[in-house]
Amino acid sequence: GENVEQHPSTLSVQEGDSAVIKCTYSDSASNYFPWYKQELGKRPQLIIDIRSNVGEKKDQRIAVTLNKTAKHFSLHITETQPEDSAVYFCAAQDTGRRALTFGSGTRLQVQP
Amino acid sequence: DGGITQSPKYLFRKEGQNVTLSCEQNLNHDAMYWYRQDPGQGLRLIYYSQIVNDFQKGDIAEGYSVSREKKESFPLTVTSAQKNPTAFYLCASSLQGVGNEKLFFGSGTQLSVL
Numbered sequence: 001g002e003n004v005e006q007h008p009s010t011l012s013v014q015e016g017d018s019a020v021i022k023c024t025y026s027d028s029a030s031n032y033f034p035w036y037k038q039e040l041g042k043r044p045q046l047i048i049d050i051r052s053n054v055g056e057k058k059d060q061r062i063a064v065t066l067n068k069t070a071k072h073f074s075l076h077i078t079e080t081q082p083e084d085s086a087v088y089f090c091a092a093q094d095t096g097r098r099a100l101t102f103g104s105g106t107r108l109q110v111q112p
Numbered sequence: 113d114g115g116i117t118q119s120p121k122y123l124f125r126k127e128g129q130n131v132t133l134s135c136e137q138n139l140n141h142d143a144m145y146w147y148r149q150d151p152g153q154g155l156r157l158i159y160y161s162q163i164v165n166d167f168q169k170g171d172i173a174e175g176y177s178v179s180r181e182k183k184e185s186f187p188l189t190v191t192s193a194q195k196n197p198t199a200f201y202l203c204a205s206s207l208q209g210v211g212n213e214k215l216f217f218g219s220g221t222q223l224s225v226l
Contacts, residue, residue, distance in 0.1 A: 001171065006154070009152065032213050034215075036215075042219075043202065043217040043218065043219050043220060044202070045217070046215065049213070089154055091155075098162065099157055099160045099170065100145075100157075100213070102147070104153055104154040105154045
C-alpha cells in the first residue's frame with residue numbers, strides 16, 4: 001500500500017517568513033495529493049490539493065508543488081501569520097483502495 | 113462541518129470491555145472512514161466504506177470492527193482485542209469519484225482506558 005513520509009515534524013518561523021513542508025510518497029499510481037490543516041482542538045480541514053497532471057497550484061498565500069518523477073510534493077506558505085499556527089498533514093490517494101494515506105503531520109508555530 | 117457528528121466526545125473503556133463510537137452524517141455521502149490519531153503519527157486508517165453494506169480494512173484494523181447498515185451511519189467498535197486503544201478517533205465522509213475526494217471530518221472522540 002501507499003506510504004507517505006512528512007518532514008519536518010515541527011517548524012517554527014517568524015511572522016512574515018515563509019514555511020515549507022515536504023512529503024514523499026511510495027505509490028507511483030497515486031494521483032491526488034491534499035493538504036489538511038488542524039488547529040488546536042479542531043477537526044482537520046482541507047486547505048489545498050493537487051492532482052498528478054498539475055505541477056503547481058496556488059491559492060493566495062498557499063501553494064503546493066508536485067514532482068511526480070521524484071514522488072514528492074510540498075506545501076509553501078508565504079507571509080506567515082500567527083493564525084497559520086496549526087498541525088499540517090499531507091496525504092496521498094491510494095488508487096488501489098480509494099482512501100487517503102496521511103503523513104505524520106508538521107506542527108507549525110508562527111512567532112509574532 | 114455540522115454535517116458529520118461524532119459521539120461521545122470523551123469515552124472511557126475498562127479492561128476487557130467493548131465500546132462503540134458513533135458517527136452520523138447528513139451530507140448524503142457514499143463513503144465513510146475511520147482514522148485514529150496518535151501524537152506524532154498522523155492519521156491512520158482503521159476501516160472505510162464506499163457503499164452501504166460494504167466495508168474494507170485499513171492499515172490498523174486489528175481489534176476494531178465496523179458496520180454500515182445505513183448510508184448515514186458508520187459506527188466503530190473498539191474490542192477488548194485492541195490492547196492500546198487510547199487515542200483520538202476521527203470519522204470522515206466524502207462523495208465518490210474523481211473530483212470528490214475532499215474529506216469532511218467529525219469533531220472526534222477521545223478514548224481513554226481506565
